[in-house]
Amino acid sequence: MHDYTNTTALVTGASKGLGEAYARELASRGAHLILVARSADALHALAEEIRSARSVRVDVVATDLSDRRSAQRVVDAVDELGLDVDLLVNNAGLGAVGPFLHRPLEPTLQSVDVNITALVGLVYLLGARMVERGRGGIVNVSSTAAFQPMPYQASYAATKAFVLSFTEALAEEVRGTGVRVMAAHPGATDTGFFDRTTASMNPKSTDAPADVAAKTLDAFARGRYLSFPGRASQRAGVLVPRLLPRSTVARLTGSLNRKLGLQDVSDLDPAREK
């Protein structure tokens, strides 16, 4: 059983949502934290709150992970703090929802940069150090969306399929080095994930971020290579696409997402409409 006490965990996307929940849960298990996201004020407020409640060290690295140089910047900041990262939680991510060809391109590309490029960069730079030390862990937050093509979330689901495939392959590459790599696949979770769009989640079918975070960390502690931290029906849902032709699956998920109105979703923030 992995013990989080007195380890140092770097959590990306820790300013809100699931990342904030990972940070709180890790602190409650005795881990020191490095919190990463763009919103410096939110990160410092969370750091202060955790420090006052728990006997752990909390540092903040505010950076934009859609910048290709950000992974190196994060690692440089960690070095300046004089810390080694024992657990990397690659949680930062953003959705891309709506009809692909009718949305602005820029937010879709940002989603690819954060969900894939930054994640790969951090795994590469911090993972190499972990292997050198002969210990460490990486949790990549993917999604149940990774398991099938999803019309009207086409690019987002594809980024999560990348995370799934990459994580499973890397877990095998590092087997026996003392470093463990796990993918977490939450389903719909009650966060601000859709905040910048006209889409909304059905509260009846979402899980609480705190529960999802706790279950993910339990799974990692038990030595699992993957975790389905949401409700049981979400795990069952990822099995169905394995039994059907891929074109049928795409038609089914397209029809489901049309029923949810995702073909009519648009971005709310005019600054992002490029």
Ligand SMILES: NC(=O)c1ccc[n+]([C@@H]2O[C@H](COP(=O)([O-])OP(=O)(O)OC[C@H]3O[C@@H](n4cnc5c(N)ncnc54)[C@H](OP(=O)(O)O)[C@@H]3O)[C@@H](O)[C@H]2O)c1
């Ligand atoms: N909510 C769901 O239903 C659900 C389901 C499955 C998987 N997931 C995955 O869970 C993860 C967390 O999502 P969430 O639901 O918690 O979403 P959220 O509430 O929107 O939080 C996203 C986090 O990512 C950070 N982030 C976004 N763009 C960034 C950038 N350019 N640079 C640095 N940080 C950035 C945000 O911080 P700043 O804005 O401060 O930068 C925030 O902390 C994502 O990988 C998502 O794909 C979510």
